[in-house]
Amino acid sequence: MELTLFVIIGTIAVVAAAMMLISENAVHSALFLILNFACIAFFFLMLHAPFLAMVQITVYAGAIMVLFLFVIMLLGAERLMPEQHPRFPWLSPLALVLSLAFLIVTSVVIIRGDIDLTDPQATAPHFRVVNALDDVAEIDLYLDDTRIVRSLEFKESTDFEQREPGRYRATVYPAGADPQADDPLVEQEVDLASNQAVSLVAIGSGNEIHLVTASEAEAGLEGDDVLRLTVINALPDRSLIDVADISHNTRMSLIENVPYAESSESVEIAEDVEAIGVFPDGDTRNRLASLENAELEADTSLLLIFADRRRPDNSYTNVVIDLRTNTSASFGSPTHVGQILFNRYVLPFEMVALVLLAAMIGALVLTHEEVTQRRIVKRRLANPSGALERPITGETGK
């Protein structure tokens, strides 16, 4: 199916390019080029690059080709002069031979060549930080010695960020603490492996604070259309817990025996789960906490942290921190492109902006020079000798 579409659109693209080359009328050439650009926008869609496809249509097929058509019509250059007595008669056959040779060489290299495309490179790990610490109002987290997050509030989480894979030393401080002088709340080594989405969750209270890592394989390009659930046990009685689906007055066990300060494996659950309850291990009646009206959707990764929160009267209440991430294919989306642009490509972006500025000034200079020259010519024609002016003004003084 996809291959058929590729062949059809590819044929249209090649035919449009050929028609662009051979048509005598420059306007027809421009229109065929627009058709070719539209085909390439379609290919961008096939290649999971929706943002590029939209930019291709708006910027290329829109803005740039409008500029071309405008200049063609402005100059009245749509009809080409017949190319009589070309200055380099040997150029055309030579160009044909060279391009055919180039085409054959590249085709052979692409088809028969030893290009290893079998092992897709791993994507760098993503991680986020979640604060489930009861006692400390806000936390800072450092990976090695760089601060990742400052003043993260209870129940809040950061967005996913990318890091190089490797082993990092994660330290958690109360908000505003000085990492050189103050003691960390907790210090732990974390492994960030490729193709993993890692959540660093600070849990606990008082002197016992833990940093729990919940990692999950990242969905590939296509998304996998399932709902995944991971739970972290941060309940203060430190016993094993069971997690169950308690919607529709039934009790279906989802995850069993999660120890304190550990995360469960990620499991697939059904979309129609409306309520998730957490029970002490082996107990089916005493519900510790629950998440009601979950309204879950596919392509979501759900991380539930069962923690406790001190009430103003010093009693504790169990809370469920509910973090959802959309795992549907985000590769090539405007968000993805924007994140890369503002993380690693800020300097090239500035330089491209400078190039555009230079182009603007260049266009101004190129077309402006002409006008000033013409003015000088006019003045000279109106007053060829340039010596006529002074005697007349001299005369009028008398």
Add this chain to the structure above:
Amino acid sequence: MDTPEVATELFVLLSAILFIMGAMGVLLRRNAILIFMSVELMLNAANLALAAFARQWGNGDGHLVVFFVMTVAAAEVAVGLALIVAIFRTKKNINIDELHMFKD
């Protein structure tokens, strides 16, 4: 990651064909505007290969390069068309074989 139905090689092959057609346009046509359009075609063919490899490696950097190529192409078109307009004003012609400013 699933293996895609249309192999990366096919996209690269198509991109090579389009690139060569653009190159032929630059070499064979004598109209300056058409030469510019052929250059655009070559840039687009390169963009297609970049996007194909970006999908192959699951790496978004290729998309950024395509984005920058598009920006630079826009700048290039602005300057190039300004040049063509300026030349057309003096020579009344944009056939590049007729434009030999240094010869006579």
